[in-house]
Amino acid sequence: MNLKAKKLVEYMAMLVIWLGLVLLFGLMSHNFLSERTFVTLANRIPALTVVAAGMTLVLIIGGIDLSVGSVLGLCGAVVGLALVNFHLPFWAAILLGLGVGLGAGTLNGLVSVGFGIPSFIVSLGMLEIARGLAYLTTNSQTKYIGGAVEGLSTPVAGLAVSPAFLIAVLVVVAGQVVLSRTVFGRYLIAIGTNEQAVRLAGINPKPVKIAVFALLGLLTGLGGVFYTSRLGSSDPNAGVGLELSAIAAVVIGGTSLMGGRGSVVNTFFGVLIIATLEAGLAQVGASEPTKRVITGVVIVGAVILDAWRHHLTGKKFMLLKQLFSRPPSSKSTP
Template structure:
């Protein structure tokens, strides 16, 4: 074999190795962290390694996972959505009202409620996106505004009261557990994640989301209109807030105008811990799922240690910052490999 071909082959092998390394660092890095944390608690925390405990974690993870999946789209484009918590509250009210205030059989009212939740959520998201793009207002500000607007709208719609009396089959479905440890709402969350993963990874739309987060001006000068895709990202975030509202109703069986306070921050935390960069362009929705798991596992594990609600936020806050610091180091390391 000629020397040139030898060199060429060597380069190919190096490139392949780099790809493997990069993949393991980006996607698997967070997953490894999760496995280590789970192992740690299994070995040290009493009752952690029991089916009941895992079941509980899966139940608690569902809402945040759904919210965070939509949030991933927005953060990948370089934006932020602070409104999802109160949009969720508004949607729980809308969904609960549809299911309780009509004489329709549940077989009709439940799908109608789902559509209503998704519609209202998507509308809130679309308004966010439109205002941001039309008047070039930072997404932080616009969604902060929507946080208040949606919260107020939820109070007005519900007359400032909680709505109970959801159809029994609906409640039963929410309590359903499949294969011993998988609650129905957790499977819904996983479904949402899988759909999001497919869109981001395999569709033209997903490619644009990443490209816009990487360099919006380059996308524009390549002959596209980034604003459409950015508005769509916010619409998706609103849509998942609507789905999360249905999950909330399935789990807690009550529509409440004061639901979801602070949920947006948990969703953002899950996305960031999952390795998605706030600057946009980098990250994955699988990472987001893992990030949501890490948050909940920590919370539950600490609880079992006897750490009360006072200590938990200290640890979780530290972990969020630590994740981003580690991310920066990981990035530097990846670049070092790439330019080697």
């Protein structure tokens, strides 16, 4: 089976799992299988989708970014400030929001790569810093913005989905194409697999790594814009805990936390699964604590399933073979 077919099978498997989940909730609640559910779903996920797409790339190089929730909040706050207090035009406010996200991401990358500090720690610091700044810029108050930003999250006439959703899907497709079809993507996978070998192959991994964090920052900024537009106001508490949902979505999509392996499309399915679970459980009347327990079980279950699948396709087995250096293929072809 070639790589393309393998990838397709993986997509189909994720799709089937998601459809199964939808069906399950459909059976449990008569109201679930309605247009309204799916429209709500589509308008709820754009922010998480773009952040998780960027997070996929960061996990692939073996890094992590815990600051995305706070940075998203900060970007939303900045957009609100620009529109309400400075009366900047819509496009300028959005550019400012994206810029703040890009800056925060770049800073994460520069500090962790430049000083050789694990990105876990650096982004943990950024998590606090960005949230603090979000409170400072908004005076800890939610700002009502109104119609200026809501357009992004309002379903387009004739279509059931919003521009934000369309942009998010576009980001997913672009992310996957970059990952699997470009030199940059190849570097990401190579760095995540064996950074030392990449360096000794004459490639400087540092700029690539910084760029990935910067890209995630930019996408987080976009997420902040989406979030603000959905609420119609900028909330300094926006995105609390979002980093965990994003990482969960990426991991459910089968991206390895050890780096070197992952797929943006599967991350999108991960987002769908999490959002569907959330909506479905609410529909069947599960309490908030119950929802959290079930979501947690699903996350761990997905990772176990993934590990088991890779075990079956022989990857783990191969590792054992490597450890004891018995080459199986030396006599396969003359």
